[in-house]
Amino acid sequence: MLLSKIRAAAIAPALALLPARMTSPQAEAMLLAIGLQESGLIHRRQIGGPARGLFQFEQGGGVRGVMRHPLSRSHALAVCTVQGVEPTEAAVHAALEHDDILAAAFARLLLWTDPAPLPAVGEVGKAWDLYLRTWRPGKPHRNRWDACYAQAMDALEVTA
Template identity: 55%
Template sequence: MSIAAEILAGPVAQALAILPMAMNTPQARVMLLAIGLQESRLTHRRQIGGPARGLWQFELGSRASRGGVWGVYLHHASTYWLHLLCQERGCDFEPAAIYARLEHDDVLAAGVARLLLFTDPKRLPAVDDAAGAWDLYLRTWRPGKPHPHTWPDLHRQAREAVLQAAQGVPA
């Protein structure tokens, strides 16, 4: 089983089961896997030489910048669902506590990542729209050093894992 399929069947599925059913779509699952692959290869829970935490590499951010965990915490579209997610995961509903847990709780990390996508006003890109997915990633994650050359293959891997899972094919 590939790492993408493993994360999809485990933490992503568990996080999406906590959040509203409408957030659990093939488009969302592809985005979560592609971003996780891009950010950490779905293996690094602490950024190498940096402050980001979790498989989706969240920084704490600040109330003023509204970036990172603080952004999801303060956004009107996500704050209620983040509170629910934190309750379900036994995490204090406070940015510093959430940030600290991201490194050790992949379900919380997947949920926070999905909620960050939910804060974007645009519709999620189609499963096969790698360019639209890249644009969404840039808008929401705002990576300091984006690597556009790795995105197409990682997005393809994510898409294949989601499609195989939907067909019941082991990855």
């Protein structure tokens, strides 16, 4: 999927549902890079696995974390209401496969739960570290991250 399309159709509307302080070029860079890393921004159902959505959330992992974390819970419930999704882990997990706005909002909220500030755009190593801390991928592929992050930065420059 074109990054400009995902920004316009999923990320921008998702960020509009969240407090303004969650919107920044750093947040967009992380969301794009993670989406590219996790699904190529193509697969909404993990190949051979349980994850759902463009950002590949598992029900007992990212969904549960966002739904229960004190920094994200109220925002997650509000997003569920707006998107017409029952605010349960099972319902959110199922909806992520078809609702890119919900997926992007939950991805931003998962990043929000990390106590460190978002890395500046271009801080590839720090961005990788944040991805590892928040997504906790079972099989991290560092060799792909730099290219994914570079694509995200290129997408941000197009509209800057």
